[in-house]
Amino acid sequence: APAVLSSIAFVEEAFGAWHISGGIGKLAQAVHQRALDLGVIFHLNSPVTEISHNSQSVTGVVLASGQSIDAEVVVANADASIIYSSLIKDDLRILKGPRKALSKADPSLAGFSLLLGLKPAPGTPLLSHHTVLFPANYDSEFDEIFTQKKPVQEPTIYICAPNDPAMVRMPEHESWFVLVNAPPHSQSGNGWDWSNREFASDYANKIISRIESRGIPIRERLEVLEIRTPADLERTVSAPGGSIYGTSSNGAQSAFLRARNRSPLKGLYCVGGSAHPGGGLPLVGISAEIVANAIGRKRT
Incomplete structure (x- = not known):
């Protein structure tokens, strides 16, 4: 792995290294607009509660409102464990394989992040686009996350500080994304309960203090602070435990435990970090390309 x-x-x-002016959200907006230009109809704020099917193929989806939408093709970007355990409710023989593989797969680690809006500080140099602050004992971070399953006391801190006027509301202000690795959210003992907002606030302050201990001023400049815990990620995007990369890539067999893009259930396609080829924005994009090409070949 180090060589790779x-x-x-x-x-x-x-x-x-490339940066999208205005932030990564602009990519989503561009894809959305391109889809609209091609005649795609979006049903926003319409959670899917079930993927309907017969014994061999999908037949559509059912929304939380109770509305059923018929479809010969369903592309699901939910976590594969949710697709096969919650959205497809029946015990279909053709799905025994992917369900067994997913039962052996572990979700990736989670992330605790801060979104910071900072006002100018005369004499304070701008950070590089990417800054990583390492702790004195790097190994202990992995022990705390994977063995003790608790928030890291002295975490590695990643700071993304784009020098991008399109990402701030006033000249010379800064917008930062701060991320530390974290154990998954769990209320059953297989992780850490991140639902305690007071603890989350205290932990955020601890991270800010560690950044300032490296000579990087924050508090005197702070105008906006948003905290996003693994529990928030699980609640808002249905990422199990707040997993930030879908299925874990640890282990020689991990690649074989991910969901295939083309499901054994005809007409169902899986995309995202828990499907082939894996997590991270570039791989998720490749996942979508694989599915788009597969559907295109099917229809030609």
Whole structure:
């Protein structure tokens, strides 16, 4: 893995790192607009509670409102464990394989993040686009997350601080994304209960204090602070435990435990971090491309 990951540094040095002006949300807006231009109809704020089917293929979806929508093709970007355990409710023989594989797969680690809006501070140099602050004992972080399953006391802190005027409301202000690794949200003992907002606030302040201990001022500049815990991620995007990369990539067999893009249930396609080829925005994009091509070939 270290040899493979070293290619990232080479790619950034040789070809540069790319940033979307206005932030990653602009990518979603562009895709949305392109879809509208092609005649796609969106049903926003319409949770799907069931993928309907017969014994061999999908027949549509059922919304939380009770409305049924017929469809020969369903593309699901929910976590695969939710697709096969909650959205498809029947015990279909053809789904025994993916359900068994997913039962052996672990979700990736979770993330605790801060969204910071900072006012100008004369004499304070701008951070690089990416900044990583490592702790004195890097190994203990993994022990706390994976063995003790508790928030890391001295975490590695990642800061994304784009020098992008389109991401701030006033000139010379800054918008930061701060992320630390975290154990998954769980109220059953298989993780940490992140639903305690007071604890989340205290933990956020601890992270800010650690950043300031490295000589990077925040509190005197702070105008906006949003806290997003693994519990928030699970609640808002149905990511199990607040997993930020879908299915974990740990272990030699992990790639084989991910859901296939083309489900054994005819007409159902899976995309996202829990499906092939894995988590992270580039791989999720490839996942969508694979599905789009598969559907295109089916219809030609």
